[in-house]
Amino acid sequence: MVPFITAVVLAAGKGTRMKSDKAKVLHEVFFKPMVHHVLDSIQQITVQQSIVIVGHQQERVASSLKEYEYIPVTQQEQLGTGHAVLCTETACTNAEQVMILCGDTPLVRPEMLQALLEQHLDTDATLTLLTTSLDNPFGYGRIVKDALHNVVEIVEQKDATPEQQKICEINAGIYVVKKDFLFSALHQVGTDNSQGEVYLTDIVSIAVNSGHKVHNFSHPEAIDVLGVNSRVELALAHQELQKRCNHEFMLTGITMLSPDTTLIAPTCSIGGDCILYPGIQLTGKTSLGRGCIVNTGAVLHDCTVADSAVIGAHAVLENCSIDQNERIPPLVHRVG
Known part of the structure; x- marks a missing residue:
């Protein structure tokens, strides 16, 4: 029997590095707001429900999503990604599994998301996180593993030691988690970090320390999980989507x-x-x-x-x- 799967899209942030008055997820990439590309991919996989977390300019974000079927959840205060997901606890009541994505990743492919979902279910993991490797991982959370190559934790850039900053495998910000564990863990997450925020990434170490199975889904194409945080990355995302579209036309x-x-x-x-x-x-x-x-x-x-x-x-x-x-x-x- 197929479990009830809910997709949660984080779209509440301001995106200060965009240097813009417009909410980050509303910036257009290849003819539509970047969050639309994320929702378009979700619509093509086996997900029964979509939730979009809104906050900054929530009315404008909601107005742009009129063509989509989703449940809006408001994050009133920007207290971190973990806090954002925690705001969806009531909306996720019927879910058995929760897929978490960011609204600023317009290059995510539905094939990749479906493969992630299927591998998570096949391995019966409590938590599966998507990772990739970068030559220059600056700014991304690093994947810390033990001697047996099992994931131990995710360490954010600002909290990483010099040795951890050398790690090239990074957190892509996409997870599939058993619902009951997800919210139980988030209630345990504190704010003892350089940002003073509730980090979603802390659920990984909580899962490891409590003996839950954590699975690492490694995706070789880093461009597919590019997070758009600046106008430079906006241009890269546009070029990639143009390339994909032209490739299909030429075929x-x-x-x-x-x-x-x-x-x-x-x-x-x-x-x-x-x-x-x-x-x-x-x-x-x-x-x-x-x-x-x-x-x-x-x-x-x-x-x-x-x-x-x-x-x-x-x-x-x-x-x-x-x-x-x-x-x-x-x-x-x-x-x-």
Whole structure:
């Protein structure tokens, strides 16, 4: 029998390193707020319920999530990740297992989350944490293991000794935990750390010290768990999602002469044998028929382009319908 699984998304933080008046999870990555990407992945796995923890600018965050089915839980004071999850105790009443994710990780793949979930259930672990390795792990919680390579604890950057800071395996901030243990442990977590906060990561050492089984799910692709904490990481996340989207389009029979400079929204459709030159942008509900050519630097938004049409270099088209075999000259600016 499949257990009742609840996904909890942490989305209450301000994100001071973004240097912005906007809540961090509302910053757009590849055409949508980053928290939407997280919820999109959750919708594709075997989770029965989703909870989003809101706090900073909670009205704006909730307004952006109108298309999603979820339970909002408010963290009134920003007292740490452990405190945030503790706020969901009542909402998690029916859960048997709880998956915890951060709303600022827009690159999480549903395949990875499903594999994590299945491995957690197969091993009958009390707690499974997702880890990865970085050449430069600065800023991330380090995974401390014993001589038998069993996880002992997670040590945050500010609390790590010089020796612990050399550890390259880091906490990705994604967990699956048996519900009863989760909240029992969180009630035990104190605030004796450099931040004076309730660390969610402390449940790992509590599990180890009380003899519970802790499983380490190691994911080799660090980019998939990138946390967006700055405008630099925002750009990296956008580039990665653009790369993934373009890869899928090319597999359907589309030629891109410079995928790295080609921006196509996932809401667009493109017929086979199209040729896309460098530096183009296709956004909105733009659709291209078969055999179209879009030349360098063209920008199309909400356009319908019939088969074998040719769009000239640096043309800018919005809400236009282009006929079959029609040729749009370069440098045209047209609004339909």
